[in-house]
Amino acid sequence: MNLSFWEADTWFSEIDFLIIGSGITGLNAALHLRKKYEKAKILIFEKGMLPEGASTKNAGFACFGSVSEILEDLKNQPEEDVVALVKRRVQGLELLRQNLGDKVIDFQSYGGYELFTEEDTLLYEECLDSLGKINKTLFPVFNAEVFSVKQNSFRFKRIQPQLVYSKFEGQIDTGKMMSALVKKVQSEGIRILNNVEVKTFQNNENDVEVITENFRIKTKKLLIATNGFASRLNIPEVKPARAQVLITQPIQNLPFKGTFHLDKGYYYFRNIGKRVLFGGGRNLDFKTEETDKNGLTELIQNKLNELLKTTILPTTAFEIERSWSGIMGVGQTKDPIVKELSPNVYCGVRLGGMGIAIGSKVGQELAELATT
Structure with a gap:
C-alpha cells in the first residue's frame, strides 16, 4: 500500500486497540475503551461501506x-441462566438508551405482542398456561409482571383470539441509532476505516499483527466484534444466519402500532410510521439461510408476502417498497461469547438476533475484558 508519512503516522502506527467490526458491539467497545484511556489510539476496521452485519439492517x-x-429456553437451560440472559438484554437496552437518548434513536414504547396461528393451538395453550410461571421467574428483573393477555383488536386473521402483551417492549430507528453511535465515536477521536476486510491475525511477543487484503498492521490489543462473520476469523462457535426483511410503502389508516412476534419468533413485524416492516422465515430453509452472504430467496419473500396478505393486512391494500437481508450470529446456545481467544486477542460475538438489546452490553463487556 502506497502510504505517505502522514498517513502512516496518523492512521496506522502505534495502535493501542484495533477493533474489527463497526456495528453496535464494536462501536460500544470503542466508547468504553475511550472512557478508560483518554489518550489511547483506537482504530476500527469495517469491511463494508456500511456495517455489513445486522446493525444497520435489523x-x-x-x-x-x-x-x-x-x-x-426454560426447557433447555437452567432457570438462572435464562434469567441472567434476559437481564443482560434489559441492561443492554438501558445502556443504549442512556448513551444516546430516546429522542435520538426515536425510541417508542408501543409495547410488544406475540401472535399464535390457528394451527399452533398446542403452543398457544402452553404459553397461556405458563404466563404465571414466566412472570414469576422474570419478576426479579423487571419488578413487575412482564406478560399479560389482550384480545386481537388489530384485524389480524387466521390467528388465535388472544395475544400475549408486554409493555416493556419497544422499537427504535436503527438508522438514527447507528448514525448517532458513529458520530459519538468519531467525536472521541476514534477512527473508522471502511472497506477494510481482515483476513487473519497472528500473535507476536508484544503485539498482534492484523493481516488485511491490502496491508498489515500491528496493534497492542485486538478486539473482534464481527458477530455473524466470526467464523471467517476461526471462531467456530458462531454460525451465520441470514434474515430477510421487507417494508411496505406508507399505508393510510394502518390498524396497529407496536412490535409483533409470530411462529416462535421466526416471523416478526412492526410499524415504522405508516409502513409495515416484516421479516423472518429462515425456518423455511435453515440450510440455505446459514450463510454470511446477503441476498434474497423467492421462497421466503413469497411467504412474507403471503402472510402480509392473509394474516397481517388481510383487509388493507399494500405495496412492497424494498427488501433486504442482514447477517446474524447464532449458535448452540443464545449466550453471547465474550472471551480471550489468544494473548491480547478478544471477541464479543454471537448475539443471537438480539443485537439491539444486548450489543451495547457485550461491547462494554468486551472492552472490560480487554483491559483487565
Whole structure:
C-alpha cells in the first residue's frame, strides 16, 4: 500500500486497540475503551461501506424475548441462566438508551405482542398456561409482571383470539441509532476505516499483527466484534444466519402500532410510521439461510408476502417498497461469547438476533475484558 508519512503516522502506527467490526458491539467497545484511556489510539476496521452485519439492517426491535422463546429456553437451560440472559438484554437496552437518548434513536414504547396461528393451538395453550410461571421467574428483573393477555383488536386473521402483551417492549430507528453511535465515536477521536476486510491475525511477543487484503498492521490489543462473520476469523462457535426483511410503502389508516412476534419468533413485524416492516422465515430453509452472504430467496419473500396478505393486512391494500437481508450470529446456545481467544486477542460475538438489546452490553463487556 502506497502510504505517505502522514498517513502512516496518523492512521496506522502505534495502535493501542484495533477493533474489527463497526456495528453496535464494536462501536460500544470503542466508547468504553475511550472512557478508560483518554489518550489511547483506537482504530476500527469495517469491511463494508456500511456495517455489513445486522446493525444497520435489523428490524429495530427493542425486545428481550417473546413468551414462546423464553418458554423454550426454560426447557433447555437452567432457570438462572435464562434469567441472567434476559437481564443482560434489559441492561443492554438501558445502556443504549442512556448513551444516546430516546429522542435520538426515536425510541417508542408501543409495547410488544406475540401472535399464535390457528394451527399452533398446542403452543398457544402452553404459553397461556405458563404466563404465571414466566412472570414469576422474570419478576426479579423487571419488578413487575412482564406478560399479560389482550384480545386481537388489530384485524389480524387466521390467528388465535388472544395475544400475549408486554409493555416493556419497544422499537427504535436503527438508522438514527447507528448514525448517532458513529458520530459519538468519531467525536472521541476514534477512527473508522471502511472497506477494510481482515483476513487473519497472528500473535507476536508484544503485539498482534492484523493481516488485511491490502496491508498489515500491528496493534497492542485486538478486539473482534464481527458477530455473524466470526467464523471467517476461526471462531467456530458462531454460525451465520441470514434474515430477510421487507417494508411496505406508507399505508393510510394502518390498524396497529407496536412490535409483533409470530411462529416462535421466526416471523416478526412492526410499524415504522405508516409502513409495515416484516421479516423472518429462515425456518423455511435453515440450510440455505446459514450463510454470511446477503441476498434474497423467492421462497421466503413469497411467504412474507403471503402472510402480509392473509394474516397481517388481510383487509388493507399494500405495496412492497424494498427488501433486504442482514447477517446474524447464532449458535448452540443464545449466550453471547465474550472471551480471550489468544494473548491480547478478544471477541464479543454471537448475539443471537438480539443485537439491539444486548450489543451495547457485550461491547462494554468486551472492552472490560480487554483491559483487565
